[in-house]
Amino acid sequence: MTDIHPDQRVAVLVDAQNLYHSAQSLHSRNIDYSALLSKAIQDRQLTRAIAYVIRADAPEEESFFDALVDIGFETKIKDIKTFSDGTKKADWDVGMSLDAVTLANHVDTMVLCTGDGDFSRLCSHLGHEGVRVEVMAFESSTADELIDASDTFLDLGDRHETFLL
Template sequence: MQQQLAALKRLTSVPAKTGRGRVAIFIDGANLFYAIGELGIRIDYTKFLKYLVGDDTLFRAIYYTGVEAADEKQRGFLLWMRHHGFRVVSKPVLQRPDGSKKANLDVEMAMDIVSLAGQYDTVVLVGGDGDLACALGKVSDCRARVEVVSLRSMTSEALIDVADSYVDLEEIKGKICKQDLYNGHR
């Protein structure tokens, strides 16, 4: 019952999709990387940013990612991101005993989402990690509109439950992917 009341409160106290005010975008780079791999597309980040902001005002767009020191291609990509409207938050990728790699930037994302609350009207999380639901719930309680954009198969139900709106990357891939300059294909 309390969850239903909280959901009703959010729906009645949050501005409509149009007129979303100042928009803060938080992108989980690893989640997005795996999602676009699953979809088989390459994102045009300029189009993506424009899609996420719409006709509203960009407050901040932050891209969180682990970095491999020897990866020149990644270094070039992150430099491009910095020069095209994104702040980049990174830390070194650590190799686990099982051979997998992880950077774990969830705490940094959660801290930024909460600490910047009050400076933006709408928060857009591009990612699917349910660990961020608590941070999104906090800013929702402060009357921020909460939007989640991610691939459905990689998205926690907890994020969808706390969001005022959810967009599946599958549904918007045609609007955000790079066009092949030679043959017009994506």
């Protein structure tokens, strides 16, 4: 990667639901969030690291949330919503985007850990604000428009021995 220097201020925003489902469907494994954060920071100054998670009342999720905090993430937790027809929905797209826009004035680089193409417009906006945007996700489940909108893309699938447990 180019344009990385130790004085850069970095924010790392992780769409945990998106990464979880990609890691499970592609590799039947879980993400190593410690390795993910370490690679995202790359010896730069961490301003904020936020993991956006969904509470679905699974037995192990509270210990997972605690582990994220121990690694160095702030967690933002949203309860899954079940609608009258039985469908379930929970996503952090708007919350993540608002945080990114709010943080843009305080960082040089924003690392988005998601493959969700809905964030491509956010990448463009951050770029216009002078913020470098790096995306880390699994290329095979990442929207082309997100890859195209970012300054750099790191395929977690290329280094699954590093990023998967």
